[in-house]
Amino acid sequence: MTTPAVPRADAAETLRRHADHPSGFLALNSGTRHHHGGDDRGLIAYTLRGRHAIQFGGPFAPPAHRAALLAEFRAAVPARLTVAQLRAADIPLYAGQGFAVNQIGSTYAIDLAAFTTRGRALAKVRQNTARARREGVTVTELAQGEGEDPELSAIDAAWLRDKGRHVKELRFLIGERGGPGASWRRTFVARREGRTIGYISYSPAYGARSGWLYDLTRRRPDSPVGTVELINLTALTRFQSEGAGWLHLGLTPFAGLAAEHDPPAASRTLARVVGLLAEHGRAVYPARSQEAFKLKWDPQVIEPEYAAFEGGVSPTAVWNLMRATRAI
Template sequence: MSTAPTRESSSAVVLEAITKHTQAGNPSSFLAMNTGNELFTVPDADGVVVYRQAGRHLVQFGGPFAGPDSYERLLTAFQEHAQERELRLVAVQLQRADAEIYARLGWTVNQIGASWAVGLPDFTLRGTRFMQLRNKISRAFRNGLQVREADAQDVRDALAVIDTAWLADKGEHVRPLEFLVGQTGGSAQRHRRLFVGSIDGTPVGYISYSPVYGPQAGWMHDLSRRLPGNSPGLMEAINSTAVEAFRAEGAQWLHFGFTPFTGLDAANELPGHSAAFTWLMHFLWEHGEDLYPARTQLAYKEKWGPDLTLPEYIAFRGQASPVSFAHVFRACNAF
């Protein structure tokens, strides 16, 4: 990075960039605010590159959050930064507008998955389509669930208990994911919304929502965790409560975030993409549940009848590489 700002000033730089430069419409852009991210800037360029280093790879989150006059200059400088240090580059969660620029600049670009969103103004759970979902939500409330919006600081200890039990339930060697999933706490928490479900006064689950900027502005259903073994429909009931709050405030979209290996379509691929990597994505959709539970994640999102599917992309500086792809998961703390 060209300077070494404090954490507070870094957060301010990123927040300005993701709120000002929304032309790519990345619904996950608020993840750029996560603690642990690194920033790259150049003098007189209006924007920032967000990334993490994993081994000899720099894993970039999204495209540069930059103005049109600075976008390619910033990306080129970041490429030179990596080359001077003999590091490999891979970028993940590019939007279509980003992907087209990267492909034109010689990167190998492939669809890696999709994100999903529901339009809120006309959203309703009425009708046979949502009967099963309504029944699960009703059951959770009948079992004593109460949902409220909470200040994360006020329920910090309860969130820690839920997080610990949730992770233990996933298996002995499972690690908490980072980078491409949200956080609670920290200086960015004041911009998020937190809805907590409790039974008999004890918090048993929560969903954190992050702001979404750009053409489909609204909120993103981000980090969600629950105590194992509680009432069916618990998370659906929490989300339905948040949906009604957002609708009452006039929010336009609820995004469900990025899910790898989903929404794959040959029509989404760009010239120069890797046929082998396309095959790998389809293979992981069919057989990759141990790597990432894409089918389970998509099933939850489809319950809500999404109106919008946005393809998301991965880009390799050079040929598509399984090693570089693995370093995306390494940056996410998956292994």
């Protein structure tokens, strides 16, 4: 059953049970449509762009039902399908049905049981957080329901203005403040001299590496160096104390690309295009700075993520994927 862009009440529970994907919670984003299996054992998250459908992740369903759910979805939605943020385990399902599958970036994860700020790897984090503290930055977690603070909206606007007119905020691949998933999300804010200067929101992460997803991060352009690191360290320490397993840092498009990650079903043309974007596409997405920030935390797991294209890669399919995610 395909639904309008309003999640069903049980969608969050379906994701909790079946989304073995560090970013799976993002399937609850505002404007994301859901196709629910006829037996209610899973869902597929997607958006539409004309005659094209953009799917997020693979089928969120028990392994035994994933192939049938995908087939049912393809029959129900008369649109050419492109899929973003597939994991390596999804490749056989899509390649076996004639999709071209290419790496589009990498995702990063911190094992909270092993994390420590000691040692050389975290030296930059220690240095930056100490600097932020010296300049009077403090961090607190917002109470439930405070995520729609107008001050946070002002930070969003200032952040985008500072990035320049060519940079647009991604959607569909990142979270949001408010929306259907608001009650599950946690937000930590930085303040200085009584003024809110930045925030990070975190979403639940389900599956084999359950924990939290570092989701949406924003800061004022004039915030002290180390503000974002101090917010994240504060949240990470809180999650550790609560016994959470992992902190996922999310997908960075065009980062960590390697030829050995592309399966036999990969399009060589698309691999070249993605490689050029990784090398020269700073106006499209700041992949290098995002990757450097994530590596600063010494993640224990770095995994490739993929895009899949029904019937092979076409310029229109690539364009629609970029537009749907606001990468261009």
